[in-house]
Structure formats: C-alpha cells, structure tokens
Amino acid sequence: MSGAPNDREAPPHREPAVPALRRLADPIPRSGVDASARLGLRQFLADGDRDLTGAFGDGVAATRLVAARAAMVDRVALHVWRAWLGDREGMALLAVGGYGRRELFPHSDVDLLVLTAGPIAEARQQRALEMFLSTLWDIGLKPGHAVRDADGCRRLAGQDETVYSALLDARPLAGDDALGTALTASLPDQRLWTPLAFLEAKQADRVARRRRFGDTAYNLEPNLKEGPGGLRDLHLIAWLDRIAAATLLDEDERQAVATARERLFRVRYALHLEAGRPEERLLFDHQRSLAQRFGYRDESRRNLGVEQFMQRYFRATSRIAAACDDAIDRALERLEPAPPTAVPIGDGLVRIGDRIALDEAVSLEREPGRLVTLFASLDRLPGVTGLRASTTRRVRRLLRDPAFDPDRADVLAAVREVLEGDTVQAVATVSTMAHYGLLARLVPGFARVSGRMQYDLFHVYTVDEHTLRVLGFMARFAAPDPSGEFALARSIFPRLPQPSLLLLAGLFHDIAKGRGGDHSVLGVEDAQQFCAKLGLPRADIELVAWLVRWHLLMSTTAQRQDITDPEVVHRFASEVADWERLDYLYLLTVADICGTSPKLWNSWKDRLLSDLYGATRFALRERRELPPLAAERADACRDRARRLLDGRGIDAAAITRIWSVFPESSFLRYSPDQIAWQTAAIAQADTLPLVKVRPEGLRGTSEIFIHAADREGLFAAVTAVLDRRQLDIVEARVVTSRTGQVLDTFLILDAHGHTLSAEACGQIERQLLDMLERQAFDVVPAVRTLPRTLKHFQVEPRVVFRADPVRRRTRLALICTDRPGLLAAVAQALRDRKVRVHDARIVTFGERVEDFFEITDDAGAPLDAAAQESLRAVLMDRLLPAAAPASASA
Incomplete structure (x- = not known):
C-alpha cells in the first residue's frame, strides 16, 4: 500500500489551538442574547470550526477534535442557557447521545435533554426555554431536544432501549446540577433494564442493522454509523462495559479498537467536511475525493488510490466488528445466571451449552494444529453456535503472536485433512479460519487482499469476501438441492476426482488482485507455493495453477465470442485439453460469477456456459484436428429442425419452400429449435x-x-x-x-x-x-x-x-x-x-x-x-x- 502522508495515525499532539474558545471565558451578561450577541456567537462557532478543520488537516487526531468541538458547543450552550434561564432550580440541561459522549463531528446533531422537576407551568419560564432553543437554531447549532421530567425519562427508557442507551451517555451541562446528576448517577438501573435484557435487545438491533446494511462490513458504499463495524458497534462495546461492570476487552484488543476507532473517526470527520452536511454513507460520490484528501495516489490502473483508502477503512471496521462480537460473547457469559455443564467431546474439547471450549490443559502454543481441529469441530457439531469467550481469547492471542508458525507440519497436515474431507464442512471451516484470522496467517496473499475493494460496479464485494462467497457456491454445488438450481453444476461435482483442488483454485483465483499486474498470472506462484507446502503431488499442483491462470477463460469465451462458431469452440477445447479440466473450470467459472454480485447470474449466463460446456465436451470426445465442416453442420441442423416440426401441421413442401429462401448462414448460426420456430411462424403468417x-x-x-x-x-x-x-x-x-x-x-x-x-x-x-x-x-x-x-x-x-x-x-x-x-x-x-x-x-x-x-x-x-x-x-x-x-x- 502506498504511503498516505496525511492519513497516518496521528502522533502525540498538543490540544489544537482554537483562539475563539478563549473568548467565552469572559463574564456574560444575563440580560438575554440580542441580535448582535447572536451574530457574535455564530461567528464564534464559525471561527472555531475553521480552526478545527485546519487542525484536522494538520493531522490532529479526530478523537481529540470531536471532543474539542463538543467543548466549544458546551460553552455556547451554557452561555445561551444562562442568558435566558439562569441557574434556577428545577430545570437542568443535559447533553445526550453522541454529544453526551463528547463526540461532535462537523455536522453532528446536538442532542439535548431539558430535565424538569415537574411540568413547566410558568409562562415566563416556558417562553425563556423557547427562546433558548430558538437562539441555538439562530446561531446554527440545529439542536435536537426533548423536555421531560425525571419520571418521564425513566418511563420512556424502560420502554425503549435506544432511549435508555442515550441516557447512559448523558452528562449535565447547566441548570440545576443536583437534578441532572441524580438522573445520570442512577444509571444503569436494573429496574429499567436488566443487563441481560438490555444486551439481548441490543443484539436484536444489531442483527436488524446488519440485515439492512447487507450483512457485511464490506458493503462498497458503507454506512459509517449503522453498518457492521461502524459507530454503533463502538458504542455497544462501551455500553456493554458499563452494564457488565467489567472491561470486556484485554489491553491489546482495546488498543486495536482504539486505532480502528481513530481511523473511523477520521473518515467520518472528513466525510462531513467533504459533503457539507451530516452524511453517514461513504458514497462513491465522495470516495475518490476523500482518498485524495488523505494523500492516496493511483499506483496503477489495477491499484487505485481510492482502493487503497477503502481497504484501510474496511480493515478498521472489520476489526471493530470482531471486537464487538467478542464483547457480546464475554458479556453474555458474564451475565448468564449459571454456566451450563461442561461435557467433554474429545480432542481436548468440551461442550458448554451451545458453545465449545478448549480444555485449559491443552496448549495451543505447543500444539497449534489443534487450532484447525477446533475450527473443524465448530462447524461439524450440530447445534453449536460458536466458541466460549475464554477460548476465543486464547485463539486471538495465539494468532496475534509473531512466534506462531503457520507452516508447522501439524498445522498444514490439519489444513489438508480439512480440505480433503467433506466439501460443505471444508468450506465452513475455511470461512471460520478466515473469520478468526488463521487463513490470513496461513496464506499471506489472503491477508493482502483483506478488505481490498475494486472501484467499479461489477465487483460488489471486497476480494476476501468474494473469495469466501465463491467457496460458498462450491459448497452449494456439493450439497443436494431439490429446487433444481445449478443443476448442471450439481451433476458435474460428484465426478470430480478431488474436490479439494477446486477449493484451492477458488481460494487463490483472485489472490493477486491489486499487485499491479495480471492477477491470473501473478496468483499462480502463490497457489503453487501453498500447494507444495501442503505436500500435494506435482500433477495436482499443476492443475490448481492452470485453473488459477485460466479462471476467466470460459467466462470471456462464452460472453465475448460466438460459441455457435465451431472455430471458437475448437480453440477453447484445445486450451482446456481434457474433460477433467473442463469440469473443474466450469464449476470455478459459475462460482466466480455468482460470488461476484448477486445480480450477475441469470438464466442467460446459465445456458450460455452450459452450451459452451456441452459443445466442448463434444469436441473433446470427437478429438478432431479441425472443427466440423460447415456443410455437415448445416445438414445436421436441417435434419433436427425437420424432426422438431413433425406434428405441427406443416407439410414437407412448405418447409422446403420456406427454407429455399433461407441463406445457408441461417442453418449455421441458428439452433434447430430456432429454425423450427421461425419456420412455423412464417408458415402460419x-x-x-x-x-x-x-x-x-x-x-x-x-x-x-x-x-x-x-x-x-x-x-x-x-x-x-x-x-x-x-x-x-x-x-x-x-x-x-x-x-x-x-x-x-x-x-x-x-x-x-x-x-x-x-x-x-x-x-x-x-x-x-x-x-x-x-x-x-x-x-x-x-x-x-x-x-x-x-x-x-x-x-x-x-x-x-x-x-x-x-x-x-x-x-x-x-x-x-x-x-x-x-x-x-x-x-x-x-x-x-x-x-x-x-x-x-x-x-x-x-x-x-x-x-x-x-x-x-x-x-x-x-x-x-x-x-x-x-x-x-x-x-x-x-x-x-x-x-x-x-x-x-x-
């Protein structure tokens, strides 16, 4: 990845100098905020935002800048509150939501709660509150606000976990300090939400968000706030720490999340500046300009600056999403009333409820091959939903350890055993290995394409996500399905002598994306090296390498050339050379197309590839040096078309008369079915x-x-x-x-x-x-x-x-x-x-x-x-x- 001078993690930096902040230290008259004062406050905010934008361009950490902007708005809100409402008892101003967390981006909402001791009966007080809010609007803050008493807040919080979580982040700003502190100090409150109920509600919300935003952190126009690995996942980690009364992530994990958090904050800060509004989606409209803002440059047509920028973003969100998963698991186990009984299941594993754990006596450091066995068991045992939190932590620590050697004989032997086993289970295990990071340690090229997008509308997933989806379709070919979908692929798959070689080709077919050259050529070496490490025979290695090199051949031939032309089929068959390669290539091609975008596969491509497959099998069976002569093909088309016309009430003379005006090319370029359909239509017209x-x-x-x-x-x-x-x-x-x-x-x-x-x-x-x-x-x-x-x-x-x-x-x-x-x-x-x-x-x-x-x-x-x-x-x-x-x- 090329350097990006303005996009590195920010070094230690003094608090940004914002001269405008110092002006509010002076006493403020309480007689109100006249037009001149409002103009001054608006200018103050504009000056402060300009200074913060400059500090952002200088590389100041975004986490510090959002806190500085929150402090700036605190001063303004306090100023206006005191000017209109003073410090009277029975009314307090609180910051909630992101503002309560001191996270105000350039165009973030300023969410306020006006907390009252009871109904506001005094007209003058009601008028003062209205003026307070209208002044904030006039000076450009656009606050979101609610006015409630403490009982109303608690009642709503008990009904809605989003209100409850917003109050968890609340902090008093002005007014009756005792009133505001009494509310914030009472939370979290198990009488409103038990920790387990709150966690379950947040889990349901997270599942719903993932469903809305594509169930992947690698949506190519991701939502920074609501998408997987976005701000909501960061908030959830913090809330879980509070309700579980524990630090759920260890120091290394917290540091990794902090680094990813800064990355996400910098992107969101820049996106707000770029869009000039509270934009949360990283749309194509902004991606290229943001990459340029952060200093990324195009290295080649196959390694664009925008792709490098988005790769760093996706890696950050992937890290946050994984940390959130771990925090949820640890919180659930900490909050469960009583741990289920541990049941030994062999290989140093125990089952605890619907999860499995590694026995404490087993050392992954001494026997790293057990890691693969663990993942295989996770996908083989019915009813198992994941690892116990303690085992997940052991796995994460091992894979972070530089001393871990993925090329040990026991690790590679276990991987080969998985690949050569049941295909459906093998694909599930490989996906689990990718999820936990083992695949990236085993295959360095997979680590390089992690989060790697292609800046186009054809590839809708990052390369690593696409690769796993390709393997997933291969597993579907191996599994029975009464629907009839992928019928040809399912009929071919059982003929494969070694399905593991198809999986290896799928794993490596795009491994060299982003390296600047032809990935089909560059990926061959990676595939050969890994297959050799697994100890595969030379013939198997050559087949995998051939599939990686020519994985686009069948697709491009079918879509870009006329496959009814025998010369086209002959050239393709000559390259493929034998039926075994053809079977492997067909399955890889279909899986590759289906795994590229949900919208790509249709009946047209299905029949196009199956027709080329059938024509090639015929050509390979005939083993002719040259394609069939045109006259033979035309006569064969006529004979088949006549048989199709039998019983349609068209006499032979009419068929002959109609065909007499057909050029010879019709019988070469149209199928017998088309000729029969055309003939019947003309005869009846x-x-x-x-x-x-x-x-x-x-x-x-x-x-x-x-x-x-x-x-x-x-x-x-x-x-x-x-x-x-x-x-x-x-x-x-x-x-x-x-x-x-x-x-x-x-x-x-x-x-x-x-x-x-x-x-x-x-x-x-x-x-x-x-x-x-x-x-x-x-x-x-x-x-x-x-x-x-x-x-x-x-x-x-x-x-x-x-x-x-x-x-x-x-x-x-x-x-x-x-x-x-x-x-x-x-x-x-x-x-x-x-x-x-x-x-x-x-x-x-x-x-x-x-x-x-x-x-x-x-x-x-x-x-x-x-x-x-x-x-x-x-x-x-x-x-x-x-x-x-x-x-x-x-």
Whole structure:
C-alpha cells in the first residue's frame, strides 16, 4: 500500500489551538442574547470550526477534535442557557447521545435533554426555554431536544432501549446540577433494564442493522454509523462495559479498537467536511475525493488510490466488528445466571451449552494444529453456535503472536485433512479460519487482499469476501438441492476426482488482485507455493495453477465470442485439453460469477456456459484436428429442425419452400429449435411484416423473431423500441434472406435479468409491428437520467476494428461506460453512417460495456480504412463525449 502522508495515525499532539474558545471565558451578561450577541456567537462557532478543520488537516487526531468541538458547543450552550434561564432550580440541561459522549463531528446533531422537576407551568419560564432553543437554531447549532421530567425519562427508557442507551451517555451541562446528576448517577438501573435484557435487545438491533446494511462490513458504499463495524458497534462495546461492570476487552484488543476507532473517526470527520452536511454513507460520490484528501495516489490502473483508502477503512471496521462480537460473547457469559455443564467431546474439547471450549490443559502454543481441529469441530457439531469467550481469547492471542508458525507440519497436515474431507464442512471451516484470522496467517496473499475493494460496479464485494462467497457456491454445488438450481453444476461435482483442488483454485483465483499486474498470472506462484507446502503431488499442483491462470477463460469465451462458431469452440477445447479440466473450470467459472454480485447470474449466463460446456465436451470426445465442416453442420441442423416440426401441421413442401429462401448462414448460426420456430411462424403468417416473441427462447432468454422487408435503419429502430421498454438485448442476429428480407432475432431480458411474461411479449409484438408498418422509422433513443453510481465510474472508451476475411465482414468491438439507451444510440450511429449490422453480442460488466458487432457497408462489403475512421469518430464524438483518464478505467 502506498504511503498516505496525511492519513497516518496521528502522533502525540498538543490540544489544537482554537483562539475563539478563549473568548467565552469572559463574564456574560444575563440580560438575554440580542441580535448582535447572536451574530457574535455564530461567528464564534464559525471561527472555531475553521480552526478545527485546519487542525484536522494538520493531522490532529479526530478523537481529540470531536471532543474539542463538543467543548466549544458546551460553552455556547451554557452561555445561551444562562442568558435566558439562569441557574434556577428545577430545570437542568443535559447533553445526550453522541454529544453526551463528547463526540461532535462537523455536522453532528446536538442532542439535548431539558430535565424538569415537574411540568413547566410558568409562562415566563416556558417562553425563556423557547427562546433558548430558538437562539441555538439562530446561531446554527440545529439542536435536537426533548423536555421531560425525571419520571418521564425513566418511563420512556424502560420502554425503549435506544432511549435508555442515550441516557447512559448523558452528562449535565447547566441548570440545576443536583437534578441532572441524580438522573445520570442512577444509571444503569436494573429496574429499567436488566443487563441481560438490555444486551439481548441490543443484539436484536444489531442483527436488524446488519440485515439492512447487507450483512457485511464490506458493503462498497458503507454506512459509517449503522453498518457492521461502524459507530454503533463502538458504542455497544462501551455500553456493554458499563452494564457488565467489567472491561470486556484485554489491553491489546482495546488498543486495536482504539486505532480502528481513530481511523473511523477520521473518515467520518472528513466525510462531513467533504459533503457539507451530516452524511453517514461513504458514497462513491465522495470516495475518490476523500482518498485524495488523505494523500492516496493511483499506483496503477489495477491499484487505485481510492482502493487503497477503502481497504484501510474496511480493515478498521472489520476489526471493530470482531471486537464487538467478542464483547457480546464475554458479556453474555458474564451475565448468564449459571454456566451450563461442561461435557467433554474429545480432542481436548468440551461442550458448554451451545458453545465449545478448549480444555485449559491443552496448549495451543505447543500444539497449534489443534487450532484447525477446533475450527473443524465448530462447524461439524450440530447445534453449536460458536466458541466460549475464554477460548476465543486464547485463539486471538495465539494468532496475534509473531512466534506462531503457520507452516508447522501439524498445522498444514490439519489444513489438508480439512480440505480433503467433506466439501460443505471444508468450506465452513475455511470461512471460520478466515473469520478468526488463521487463513490470513496461513496464506499471506489472503491477508493482502483483506478488505481490498475494486472501484467499479461489477465487483460488489471486497476480494476476501468474494473469495469466501465463491467457496460458498462450491459448497452449494456439493450439497443436494431439490429446487433444481445449478443443476448442471450439481451433476458435474460428484465426478470430480478431488474436490479439494477446486477449493484451492477458488481460494487463490483472485489472490493477486491489486499487485499491479495480471492477477491470473501473478496468483499462480502463490497457489503453487501453498500447494507444495501442503505436500500435494506435482500433477495436482499443476492443475490448481492452470485453473488459477485460466479462471476467466470460459467466462470471456462464452460472453465475448460466438460459441455457435465451431472455430471458437475448437480453440477453447484445445486450451482446456481434457474433460477433467473442463469440469473443474466450469464449476470455478459459475462460482466466480455468482460470488461476484448477486445480480450477475441469470438464466442467460446459465445456458450460455452450459452450451459452451456441452459443445466442448463434444469436441473433446470427437478429438478432431479441425472443427466440423460447415456443410455437415448445416445438414445436421436441417435434419433436427425437420424432426422438431413433425406434428405441427406443416407439410414437407412448405418447409422446403420456406427454407429455399433461407441463406445457408441461417442453418449455421441458428439452433434447430430456432429454425423450427421461425419456420412455423412464417408458415402460419398471412402477410409481412411478421413479428413473433416467445417468453422462453434460446438460453434462458425471451426471443424476438422479425421477418420483414429489409429497410435502412431497421436494427436501430428495433433497439430504440426495446430501449424505451428498458429491456436488455444480450444478443442479436441479423440475417438477410435470398429474396432480400430480414430474418432477425433478438434475445432479451428485462431490467432484472429475467425473461418476460406472455403479456409483455404480446405488447412487444404489437409495438414492433406498429413500428415496422410505418413509412419512416423512429430511431431516436429515449432520454433517461444517468444513475448516480454511473457518474463516478468512467471507462476509457475504445473502438476496435478487426477484419474477418472468411465471412467478408468487419468486426467492431466497442468498450465504454454503460448508460441508459447506449445500445440504441450505437445503433443510430451505425445507421447514420450507413453501416449494416449482421451480428451483435452485448456484454455488461457493472459499469463497463463490451459490445461486439459484425458489420459491413451498405453494399455488404467490409469497411475500408476510411469508413472505419469515420465510424470511429462518430462513436467517440457523439456517443462517448466524456472520455475518462486511464486511471479511472475499470
């Protein structure tokens, strides 16, 4: 990670000099706060905030700055209170919540409690209180306030744990000191909340927060306050210390949390300054500018400054979340009425209730291999929910110890035994090893990618989180599931001779992310070294290394190339070489896609990969030097299509007549099912144009078939219609009959990656027919607002042409930033340059679009150099006006 001069942990520093604070030491008249005084107070706050901002830029610890700002607001609140209300008895002013904890960030709420001895009956007193609050608003503090008597406070606190916890942080500011102190000194109070009931309520709230914020500390737009490892977890640790009347974390743990707390505070402080408001989400809008503020710089396109910045943030929140977990466990055990009976379960382990513990006589330092056994037992025993707190502490201390040697023979032997055991249990144990930090000690590369994000919209998890999710999908392939999901993967998995090798490939496939080079190449060495340490045979090591090196091959081949082309399949099969590698690679590819984002896997990708898998198995079985001849493939397609048409009431003569105008390319580029569907539609049609849409088409998509007179701009017009319905075109095939009519297909999904309903298909048929029957096409794309997230991710646009002498066409690759209506706009540009589209494959990776077209000029000839440059200029100037710097490329 590159250095960040303004982002290091702050050194010991004197209290920041805030000259404005000294002004309030002078006596303040109690006659009220007139307009001039309010202006002075507003200026005082502005001067103080400016001084604090300067101190923050100088590297003063954020934990000290928030306390200084709270002290500054204390002075102002006390000043205004005394000016309007004096020190009368029966009324006190208290700071609560974050203000009560002396944690005021630049735009934090100033939460106040006005505590009264009883109802405020005197009108003058009520008016004075109103003026106190309005003055605070006038000078810019925007206080949140409540006015209650002590009984009302206690009643509400007993009903709502959030009110109770806010009062735990309360501190008196002004007014009747005895009244305020009486309330704060009475808390915590078991008559309102028993410690165990409070802890259970906070646990339920924490679970609900995790569910709302993605159940992971690695949400790529994290909430600093409510998200896992955020401020709420820090507060909970402090509250648990109070209700348990104990220090729940040891000195090393407290120091680690303090370091992480300072990191979180600095980020939140800077975020408030950057946003100019009390923003709590670390949105993409702010991440890059915050990274620059803290001094991070792009090292390469694969190691951006913003990624380095976010990695440090994620590591801090992960540390806080783990400490909060430990504090909860220790508090629960401390507060439980009576510990359950300890039941020995072998291997030096005992079961206590729903948790397991390591016998005190067992020394992890002398027998570190027992650590792996402990984690394996944790995931193997039914009903066990975790480790006892004492055992967790022993584990944490061992893994923090620099003397711990993860390469000891007993440790590695235990790891290998886990990996070669039941796959589902192996994945669970590896995840537990990652949670407690053992995996990071075993595999240094995993430690380096811990918290490592990729600044794009394609990878929605950090690298370590993604890796564990990939392994999780592999475990799903190994487990029975009556739903039928991942049917092909589940049928392949039992054939694997060594599932452990698949797990190792999954563990190492992204291990080299962020190192500045091709991670597929760089990760090979890490995988080889670890497999050698495990003592695997050379052939197994080579297979794992091959899978790491080529883990993207199947995905890129399926999505970026035409897998109905035998040459494409032949090249892929030649690289894969045998069925065993193909099985491993297919499973790794599916798990990798599913573990990248919940939105990526759909029926289209499922069928696309399964089709490539099937075609490759056939090619490997045939073992032909060259792909099948085109004539053989076309004849095979015709034979299969005729069999599919049997029983549909179409005589052989009609089929022959229809096929007589089909170009030979139809039988090479369309499947037999598509040919049969198209043929039946034409046979049953009375007139042209003909449009048919079926909900379940090729490869898990909905499919459109258009048979109409060939007209200029037809492709652009169709894409414009589909774009207005916000449908995704994943593939388009443009075929012209021998009589000059189009036989086009479009494979589509809705905006959520699903096929269409029968009703939606009928609506699309009518819309397309209406468009085709017009004299002039409407090809203007719909204008839609660019989503917020896309504004912050700009891919450097590229337009690449390549000749295809066999088909006498030009291949166009368009790589750019996604945006609403992009394909329709591209189609319009092609139409304007009189370019004909014969094939289109549409691939989107988050914000990155990679579209591939086979094109010719209007006469059906490949584009010459001049035409290519003209088209390139149109695409770059009209469609991609905002070219981003290379460092911002995904």
